[in-house]
Amino acid sequence: MPARLRRLLLCLHRWITLALAPLFLVIILSGGLLALEPVVRDLAASPGAEEPIPLAELQRFLAEVDPQQRTRALTLEQGGTAVLELSRAGERWHEAFDLEQRTSLGERAYGGAFFQTVRHLHKDLMLDLAVVVEVASYALILVLIAGPWLAWPRLRHSLTQWHTLIGWLTLPLLLLVSITGVLMALELGTPRLPPVDRDAGRLAVGPVLQQLEATETTHVYRMERFERAAWTVEVDGTAGHRQLIVTAEGITPVDAYPGWVAELHQGTWAGPWSGLINLLAALALLFLFISGVWLWARRWLGGRRRGDADADLLIAYASQTGTAAQLAAETARALRSGGARIEEAALSALEPKALDGYRYTLLIVSTCGDGDMPDTGRTFLAALESSSLNRTRFALLALGDSSYRHFCAAGESLRTSLRRAGAEEVLPMARADGAPEATWQLWLGEVAELVGVQPGQTKPIPADQPLQLTLRRREQLNDPNDPITQEVWGLTLESDTPLTYRPGDLLLVRPGEGEPARPYSIGSTPLDAPHRLELTVAVTSRTDARGKNRPGKASSLLAQRLQLGETIATSLRTHRHMHPPDDPQQPIILIAAGCGIAPFIGFVAERAAQSQRGPVWLIFGNRRRHGDFFHAERLQRWQAQGVLTRLDLAFSRDPEDGGYVQDRIADARAMLVDWMLHRNARIYACGRRSTIGTAVPTALTEALRQCGAPAYRDQAEAVVRGWQSDGRLRLDVID
């Protein structure tokens, strides 16, 4: 189904229900109660009479027991009993009589007056607003019809799945009840009645019987006044068994009363007990209504707390190269072992409102780029602008390096925005300059004291390793004659000592003394050559104050100025977040745009060096197959060897393989969703912010939705956020 149509149906389903919620509740609850009426009536009565009463005998009987003609209805029961509904001065009651003795057997209480009120509520809200009920019934039919288009039922235990399953199972019954309700309001499928003068005076039972005398009627089964001056009477006579409408003007035979539509609507087509089906319909509707509103409210309130629902501390982080993430994990471990109940999440997995649900929120946030917030914190920071957090109490540890122009700028701006949103800062902000271990330890001590726990032992955070590396090989990876491609080089660097790292770790390169370092993802494995590491380096450029193009200092050093055999001082930073899974059998999906392929060459190389390896699927996108399909030869060799299980390519400027990585995700969505939901795969994505940072999560959300797992956008988004926070989806964004 087209996404736009689905969105429209979802809007109808959700907003009609919410807009008409009180009305729906009244109609559903009163309908459920009314379903009980025939049953209660049946329980109170003896089984129905088989024999009707002769007309003359009925006249004599009524003349004696009801001389003032207060009878509104008469029914017969087995054992010679008649039950009269009598009224006096607006009061109504049922009384049973012995037909032979003509004596009262006492009042019959089955809550007739109560059901009368409920019926009134069900039909016109007790305010003569039958038209409002009619409109609500149309709306309900729309809501019911829109529902099944939104999700397939699945056998899984979650409120959403129960909502879907019950909706699907009871749909025919619910449609039947609501459509017959509308038909009744339109008087379709009910017997065609003669015109009834609603303003005429009350027509008493005596004149009705007199009129019947003048016809061929011999026996009466039951009779009931349904308007002030109109009765329905079921009779036997020479013309057979008939249903008559009697008014002051005369007698009209009609089809069976109240008609098949009303019987279907009331559920009484198979006797009083089949009416209980309507109780089932009402309970199903009530469940769908309450669960639907609850699911919506839960999403709306941003109740995105997952995992430990009782946690009273939230540890949230925004990290670019993994340090803040690692410190957050260590903080959580230390406080947990002291007995605190903790939830840990990347800021990208949270909505600001969620912070209000915890006693304290502890934030660890680094600064990247030129004073920027890491990608995992940007959406959160923007969302804070329109949030009001009056129950949030937070403590913040900012990571940075004072050799950069804007020291701890991301931490500062997060702090400002939180305070502006109304959150209370409970500890002075801590700023770590360079290696953060010492500052973090002090901060952890303060935090532990604040929350009242004794922190457990902490593991040291690996510090950056200084490394002297010699350039051994440099090869241009793009086609220098193709102006559409960006200048990209593959470098092999060598150390005197064996190296300890995993693919995805970062090599920090300072282009000069006092210059800020630039991180480069390492795309090799020490399993292949323990002294070597490989980089894929794009030559960046920026426009200076005079409008001239200046090459990036670190990239031009690596790609141009550094000579073969020359040595450079660097440092190696562990980037645990971008390590391949520890289990070599776990399926991995690698999504790379442009230079984002850099770490993944190392991922596949690591798998190639392992004997017991799981599947690897690479989705790579760039501009031109013949200009910038980096590492093509190696990738194709790995594919032929079966190391690379699947390779999908998107070259945006080539007509034959056009599109972007997100288009390949959409093409292969069924397989991708299957790998994620049933094969415990992990996704890694690396590339520029515009491609990977937003397009990949959006494409994954869309893939889930299209596969109906789940079908609602906000739920699919929550699944993708969940993958991000539990490490099933790992993004590495390069500027």
Ligand SMILES: Cc1cc2nc3c(=O)[nH]c(=O)nc-3n(C[C@H](O)[C@H](O)[C@H](O)COP(=O)(O)O)c2cc1C
């Ligand atoms: C490319 C790059 C840019 C950085 N920019 C800044 C900056 O503008 N201001 C600052 O205080 N620190 C800056 N830093 C230092 C980091 O904030 C610091 O290394 C921090 O520990 C990294 O934490 P993370 O691994 O969680 O991202 C930068 C680091 C790198 C590698």
